[in-house]
Amino acid sequence: MTNNLKPAHKLPGCRTSAARSAILQSLAVNHCQTAEQLMAGFSKNKRPHKTTIYREITCLLDNGLIHELNFGDGRKTYELADNQHHHHLICLKCGWIHPIFMQHDLDKTVAHSAKKQGFTVTKHSLEFFGYCLKCN
Amino acid sequence: MTNNLKPAHKLPGCRTSAARSAILQSLAVNHCQTAEQLMAGFSKNKRPHKTTIYREITCLLDNGLIHELNFGDGRKTYELADNQHHHHLICLKCGWIHPIFMQHDLDKTVAHSAKKQGFTVTKHSLEFFGYCLKCN
DNA sequence: TTGACAAATGCAACTTAGTTGCATTATAAT
DNA sequence: ATTATAATGCAACTAAGTTGCATTTGTCAA
Numbered sequence: 001m002t003n004n005l006k007p008a009h010k011l012p013g014c015r016t017s018a019a020r021s022a023i024l025q026s027l028a029v030n031h032c033q034t035a036e037q038l039m040a041g042f043s044k045n046k047r048p049h050k051t052t053i054y055r056e057i058t059c060l061l062d063n064g065l066i067h068e069l070n071f072g073d074g075r076k077t078y079e080l081a082d083n084q085h086h087h088h089l090i091c092l093k094c095g096w097i098h099p100i101f102m103q104h105d106l107d108k109t110v111a112h113s114a115k116k117q118g119f120t121v122t123k124h125s126l127e128f129f130g131y132c133l134k135c136n
Numbered sequence: 137m138t139n140n141l142k143p144a145h146k147l148p149g150c151r152t153s154a155a156r157s158a159i160l161q162s163l164a165v166n167h168c169q170t171a172e173q174l175m176a177g178f179s180k181n182k183r184p185h186k187t188t189i190y191r192e193i194t195c196l197l198d199n200g201l202i203h204e205l206n207f208g209d210g211r212k213t214y215e216l217a218d219n220q221h222h223h224h225l226i227c228l229k230c231g232w233i234h235p236i237f238m239q240h241d242l243d244k245t246v247a248h249s250a251k252k253q254g255f256t257v258t259k260h261s262l263e264f265f266g267y268c269l270k271c272n
Numbered sequence: 273t274t275g276a277c278a279a280a281t282g283c284a285a286c287t288t289a290g291t292t293g294c295a296t297t298a299t300a301a302t
Numbered sequence: 303a304t305t306a307t308a309a310t311g312c313a314a315c316t317a318a319g320t321t322g323c324a325t326t327t328g329t330c331a332a
Contacts (some may be wrong), residue, residue: 008226009327012212013278013279014160014279014280015279015280015327015328015329016328016329017144017279017280017281018280019280019281020280021314033317033320034318035316043261047279047280048280049281049282049283049284051281051319051320051321052281052282053319054318055280055281055320056280061196063171064172064174065243066209069208070206070210071206072204072205072206072261073315074206074210074212074287074289074290074317074318075317076208076210076318076319080149081244089257091255092258095292097328098253098255100246100249100250102245102246102249103148104242106240106264108168108227109180109238110236110238110264110332113236113238114225114236114264114266117234117269117271118268118269118272119225119227119234119266119268119272120265120266120267120268120272121264121265122228122265122267123227123264123265123266124262124263124264125208125263126242126260126261127260127261127262127263127267128242128243128246128250128259128276129256129257129258129259129260130250130256130257130258130259131255131256131258132255133253133254133255136254136256141315149308150308151298151299151307151309152299153308153309153310154299154309155309155310156309170289170291171289172289182307184310184311185310185311185312186289186290187290187291187292187310187311187312188309188310188311189290190290190291191291191309191310192309209287210288210289210318210319211289212289212290216294246329
């Protein structure tokens with residue numbers, strides 16, 4: 001588990017970083033996490049400073065290893081970039097987040113009509129909100 | 137223009153409010169605006185305090201007159217609730233926002249499969265990011 | 273193996289968006 | 303006209319995230 005993540009930790013122009021490795025491992029276990037949740041994932045005695053967390057997140061974003069998401073609650077959420085394109089179910093009560101895989105060509109469809117007004121679509125965000133099993 | 141908005145300004149348990157009327161009028165002209173943009177819409181000499189803006193936004197949300205959106209830049213955006221269901225084109229460079237109307241039954245499709253795991257979909261968010269005519 | 277440069281880290285102070293408590297003003301129902 | 307309560311302003315606060323700077327540490331080249 002640790003081993004197959006190691007290569008990804010080696011980034012060009014970067015050294016190995018305990019915090020960076022830990023963040024990637026944490027995201028491999030828990031699909032979607034905020035900066036705060038990533039912080040909480042460390043045991044208290046070896047928890048890095050919040051500045052470090054935010055800087056490693058920036059580094060991982062710059063290197064395309066993670067994606068930033070925003071579910072409307074004002075916090076940024078992160079997930080590994082190495083998984084296939086998907087969307088999310090998000091519980092409005094408990095914050096439970098679940099990836100869903102569905103086939104669609106929204107991007108293509110919209111790109112076509114958007115182009116008529118000179119707009120080029122590069123990505124989209126599609127999230128479903130509601131109530132999970134426990135909160136229903 | 138002012139007249140046909142007036143009735144909407146009368147909210148149960150609320151008095152008429154200059155700030156509230158102005159916010160609704162501003163959103164009628166400019167589809168999507170942040171709290172800061174709404175502030176900027178007032179001429180300097182009769183601009184209400186930011187606390188007032190935020191409180192009026194809360195009031196309008198509570199009464200269902202506006203919707204809150206979040207395009208991932210950390211700011212909340214507001215639009216009138218009295219228009220038909222739509223999504224947005226959002227320019228990543230200049231922040232240009234444009235509503236798009238497209239037919240789809242994503243909500244229904246997903247609601248069906250989500251229900252199998254006990255999740256009830258109540259709403260969804262679908263936004264397209266890219267570059268507008270000017271920024272292309 | 274060592275030396276040195278740059279990356280990683282920690283800390284304090286700062287920024288930005290938004291919130292809360294409290295005092296004052298003003299609308300509208302009686 | 304009186305009065306209750308909504309609307310407003312102001313100051314102080316919170317929460318998420320950022321920046322500057324000093325210190326530590328990993329890694330490359332000699």
